[in-house]
Amino acid sequence: MRLAFFAVLPGVLALWPIPTTLTTGTSILVLSSTFTITVNVPNAPQDLLDAVSRTKTYLATDNLQRLVVDRGASDAASFKASPALASLTITLQNTTSVLPIATEAVKDFSSRIEGYTLAIPNTGAPAVLSANSTLGLFRGLTTFAQLWYTWNGTVYSNVAPVNIVKDSPAYPYRGFMLDTSRNFFPVTDIKRTLDAMSWVKLNQFHWHITDSQSFPLSLPDFPELAQKGAYSVTQVYSPSDVQDIVSYAAARGIDVLMEIDTPGHTAIIAASHPEHIACSQSSPWTTFANEPPAGQLRLATPATVNFTTGLITAAAKVLPGKYFSTGGDELNTACYTQDAKTQADLKSSGQTLEKALNSFTQATHGALAKLGKNPVVWEEMVLEHTLMLSNNTVVMVWISSMNAASVASKNFRIVHAPSDYFYLDCGAGEWIGKNPTGNSWCDPFKTWQHAYTFNPLANISSSQAHLVLGGQQLLWAEQSDSSNLDSIVWPRAAISAEVFWSAKQPNGKALDGTEAQARLHDVRFRMVQRGVKAIALQPQWCALRPGLCNLDS
Amino acid sequence: MRLAFFAVLPGVLALWPIPTTLTTGTSILVLSSTFTITVNVPNAPQDLLDAVSRTKTYLATDNLQRLVVDRGASDAASFKASPALASLTITLQNTTSVLPIATEAVKDFSSRIEGYTLAIPNTGAPAVLSANSTLGLFRGLTTFAQLWYTWNGTVYSNVAPVNIVKDSPAYPYRGFMLDTSRNFFPVTDIKRTLDAMSWVKLNQFHWHITDSQSFPLSLPDFPELAQKGAYSVTQVYSPSDVQDIVSYAAARGIDVLMEIDTPGHTAIIAASHPEHIACSQSSPWTTFANEPPAGQLRLATPATVNFTTGLITAAAKVLPGKYFSTGGDELNTACYTQDAKTQADLKSSGQTLEKALNSFTQATHGALAKLGKNPVVWEEMVLEHTLMLSNNTVVMVWISSMNAASVASKNFRIVHAPSDYFYLDCGAGEWIGKNPTGNSWCDPFKTWQHAYTFNPLANISSSQAHLVLGGQQLLWAEQSDSSNLDSIVWPRAAISAEVFWSAKQPNGKALDGTEAQARLHDVRFRMVQRGVKAIALQPQWCALRPGLCNLDS
Structure with missing residues (x-):
């Protein structure tokens, strides 16, 4: 032995x-x-x-x-x-x-x-x-x-x-995020993804279900959002679809963390509720949003705050998990500066935009608290804004892996989701039209080898280590849908599964990509046998001869 | 109107x-x-x-x-x-x-x-x-x-x-190259690819059928090559498979240009004919080959020259087309310097390696001439070696698009296959193991936008323009197989279809990616409807609103 x-x-x-x-x-x-x-x-x-x-x-x-x-x-x-x-x-x-x-x-x-x-x-x-x-x-x-x-x-x-x-597991949160707004993924795709997640012991499905481009979530209390905001009547997650996915996930050891990103990334809400959206499809979009179309919730408008808390409540109450993400990334201030309604509401309440954002966030997070749930936010909510957030808030670090230390210093729990290691969409070229450079904003492609070198405790002191819940790889879907879901996700998303479950080798040494490669081949080939179209990592000649295609072999 | x-x-x-x-x-x-x-x-x-x-x-x-x-x-x-x-x-x-x-x-x-x-x-x-x-x-x-x-x-x-x-068409050669050696693609994959090619009027299927990693081509005269060199008995193109593919292609307006790459890229032949292969699996492979495993035909050995001409003849005679590729890329001289058999044969014949390569090539090209076929070679055969090649030879330019001018100056016909524009595999990270850098050798990813800017006549004088037959995009399959074939190829490979068929817009202006994008979406969505998993180029929001996701919109 x-x-x-x-x-x-x-x-x-x-x-x-x-x-x-x-x-x-x-x-x-x-x-x-x-x-x-x-x-x-x-x-x-x-x-x-x-x-x-x-x-x-x-x-x-x-x-x-x-x-x-x-x-x-x-x-x-x-x-x-x-x-x-x-x-x-x-x-x-x-x-x-x-x-x-x-x-x-x-x-x-x-x-x-x-x-x-x-x-x-x-x-x-x-x-x-x-x-x-x-x-x-x-x-x-x-x-x-x-x-x-x-x-x-x-x-x-x-x-x-x-x-x-x-x-x-070394860490309790081992996730995968899927964006189902930029492009739609049928329920069968999501279930197949959940199966594959379970095979490598991932336990959190972060469902970035809505964004500015489409609103596929059909909620009984807000049916108009999907009726007007989904790409089509067939590109909708019905209440029974959501229950189906949640049940399917949970039976496979996976908690569904749903996100309704607010107050940014909400342009499509204007299709059903134009009164709640500032700078709706304003041009040039580059002034008002990080990607087209422009449009953000009027966070300073009381009716919009009520609408949003109602929406968050309606979505969160159908989920069994203890966490719900209210998003909070990439808020664009120019959008509000140029929105007369927002300016009027700020003036009448005597608030700055930052104060209004705090009130807005307090309201949505308060709605979650009423349901016994904890909020999850993107890092800007603690690093770029001055908000009063409960320390039960979980913060996802995405802009740079370097920012985890700053979040930890503020005593928030962390989920690592860094674009510089874990963004599966990077490196496939620019999707924005008429772009002379044509490169991906987060070039290069995030290889499995690079992702595997991620250190969850880099720059985190031992006294802060308890704040690291884990991490996840993410698929933003501007250039993905059913056609390439399996091949862009697998086996790469298995990397964070090992980084956050195993954290080290059984002999106590650090994880080592050279050791891992043969096992990752096996993960990939088994996935293919089970109907998940995970990509080939090497010529089959190499897969059958571990080590012989190493650089020093 | x-x-x-x-x-x-x-x-x-x-x-x-x-x-x-x-x-x-x-x-x-x-x-x-x-x-x-x-x-x-x-x-x-x-x-x-x-x-x-x-x-x-x-x-x-x-x-x-x-x-x-x-x-x-x-x-x-x-x-x-x-x-x-x-x-x-x-x-x-x-x-x-x-x-x-x-x-x-x-x-x-x-x-x-x-x-x-x-x-x-x-x-x-x-x-x-x-x-x-x-x-x-x-x-x-x-x-x-x-x-x-x-x-x-x-x-x-x-x-x-x-x-x-x-x-x-502006150019008669509009192709797509598939490597079926590094990883195997079933006949159904190839037929589906041929269908998709025909939908955009591509007319040459360049079938890079063998390489150092596997020999999936079963030839009646050389059955042992696939028996010992295919990945498995099910990963073989039988004679009837080849006929099936050739017929299927031709009925769709596509000529099959088969390549048996020689004298390099032949390591797997050692599985059945070790006597013909120099530096078989020599270590470190980096000394002897551009990728593992090492192994090249003993080009200076008369028996090996006979074997190779027989092999080329056996493959070429089953194909109806007028062209056959003998390859010729990435010849490694260290392999021969260290091979005692090659050194002895060079000595006994009084030839230099370069002279022997010339004899070898004359032999294989002579075999093609006997069949009434013209040879196709990679650019090294005319730019890095001094060979006596017939000017009916077609040269594929791959190392750099800049090299087309040099090939034209030597009065050879050209197929553009430049890695800096048309290599579909680039940008997905390194597949060689134990590689600290981990990037693709031909980074970045070749976007459709970049490929679309390719100018077939760049640096080609008007008197040489007739030498440009056309071009093709290529899939080298170190990191591809059935799992991602459609998504890595389509709709990108439609780009060269337009570059070499249309060459310009109906109004006489140069092709323009901004104009083309909406049409390319249509190509993509129609392919999906027909069962080809072409990738999404943008969020569906953008695909439905041409121009609104442009950088200046």
Whole structure:
């Protein structure tokens, strides 16, 4: 037996994110044709049973061959003489309160229990997975399903025995953000994305559902917003769609963090409520917004404040999670300076724009507090404005990874979402028309290798480390929709899954992209087998020969 | 009636590539529910009848709504009062020799007739398409099918009448190159790509079928090359696959230019013929090759020269086209300097390496000449080596667009394939492992806007202009396979289709990306409707509002 991270050849370990502790062997262990998963959980919730069922389906259908030159052919000689694993027993250690995965997944960060232990003997004796929560069992099932390959109909592992004494996440927030406003993504796309997220133990779906370009969210209390603001009647998330997505996510250990970005990034609200939008489609848009079309909520207008708090309430109340994002990025002051209504309202209330923004934010965050929810905002709300924000506010750092330290110094909790590491859309060229330069604003392309070097604690003092909740990669969708969703997101978005779950290798060393590459190939090929069109990272020649395409090989 | 290129709003014209001459109107013309295409061609070949059938299918199933805010809803009021087009008559002007499209498509460049004329009255009177070849008729059918939108079941044009007195390509070679060696693409992927190529009148499929990483081409005379060199038994192009692809392409007006790259880029041949490969998988690969694995044909060894000429002959003879590429890029001399067998053979023949390369090339090109075919080579064969090449050789310029002038000065015909404009793989990060920088060698991403500024005659004198056959965009597949084929290729590869077919606007002005953008959206959305996952170029908000997302809007 040896530590798995030395096992580069020939048995590259497929686990992702790499567990906290791990020992593996070199035995072949065949999965019995009668393999069963025994659920030793009293009153096992349905979503746990469903997860068990999905696990068995993956084992039967992944049909993933090992990424070695012979794809496993030479393993076959050992199949007959190898022990067969007949069962996996999953056990809940704390049975006083057995909750569905979906309930555990949407708890507040400090209450989420995702850890588990897993032991797979190389003798054929039953494997055992145990955890303190159904969510932990789900994470362990995910790990279990990554250990198996198929050759000629036989499902087997080549690294038995496997022992994971402890595996639990370094950070509670491991997310992926999808913008469904610039371009629309059907529900099936989102569900497929949630599945892929769950395979690498991502647990937060940050749903940037609306923006200036379209308002696909249909809310019973505000039906007109989608009726007038969606791209079409078929490009809408109905209330049942939202519930469907939230339920689907939660059953896979994923909390949905919805964002309705305010007061900027709201131009399309003018389609149904022109009275609430300043500088609606004003020209030149470059004066009034970071991208077309211009238009922002009249944050100084009492009726608009009421409208917005009502909207935030209507959206937040349908979600089970404890957090909701009110956005707050890229507020444009020229828009308000030139808006007569805003100027009049500021004058009558005797407020500055900054004071009005504070009142506006207090109102929306107050609405969330009434629902028992905490606000999430983009970094400008604490770094560029002087607002009175509760310290239960979570701040997403996006402009630069360097800004995390400033946010920490203000004692706010942080989600790392830096454009310089984690923006998946960068590097594909400018989408603005008639642009002589034509480059992406956040060039270059954020490679998986670069993202993998992200240090969540860079410039964060040990006394501030508790403020770092985790992080996420993000897809802004100006140049994306169904056509390229899988290929632009996967396997790259698995990088933050490992950065924030594993944080380091089982041997205690820092994560190392050279070590990770072969495992990432495995993630990618398994995703493809499961119907997610993750891109190739290298020629297949290289994928089958770990290390031989390294620069120094 | 007005010239179409002024018709930016509201009736953006969908034609791509933009015809040589064009006038359009502003009338609605409905396609009759009994619309027929009358084929006024004696003994019409089956592939023409099939093309007519496909055209009718596209008209019935494209179901593409206009890219305007109301998607065509306001057009519907005019449907009842508008004339209906009951038929299109297609006429061959020269009926002395009626050949299949497939035959016309694979003729030598100077003999290809792709022009046509098209007139669509706005009265309901029959539309007329005429040409001097079935290939020309096919191009005209492609244009016809781009003119129609659908709203609520009604198929209609909003720019009738349409008159194209003349449309013919500025350049005879308009290609797309696909590398199927670094990663494999199934036949279905290639056929879908050929369909998309035909929709924008691309006419050369440059099939870089083999390289150092895999040899997926199964040849009856050399079955061992794929048996040992393909990634797997399922990742092979069988002889019938090749015939299938060649026939499918030709019926769509596309000639297949196959390349077996020699003498470099051949490492995988060592799997079946180690005797022919020098520096096979030598380490460090950086000394012996531009990418792993190292390995080149022993160009100085008579048996290897015989083997290679046999191989080139075996591949070229199954293809109907007049050209075949023997490659010739990135020859590594260190590989031969350190290869004892090569050094011994050079010594015994008294040749320098350069002389041996000349003999090798004479042999492979001689084999092509015996088949009545002309050689195609990469630019190094004329710019970095001193070889005696026939001036019927076609040279692909790839290292830099600046090198075209040097090739022209040597009086060789040119296909523009410059990495600084047309490499679709650039900008996605480095794929070589353990690379601290991690950037793509040909950063940045080649945007459609940049590619569209390519000038085929830059630095080419008027007396040399006849040497420019055309050009192509290229997909090297180190980081691509089925997962991202459509999204990395389309709609970008449509850019060279317009650069080399249209070359200028119908008004005589230079091509202009700002004018082209709305039409390119249309290309993209129509491709998606036809099952090709072309990427979004902008937020849908912008796609529906041409010009409003321009930098100066």
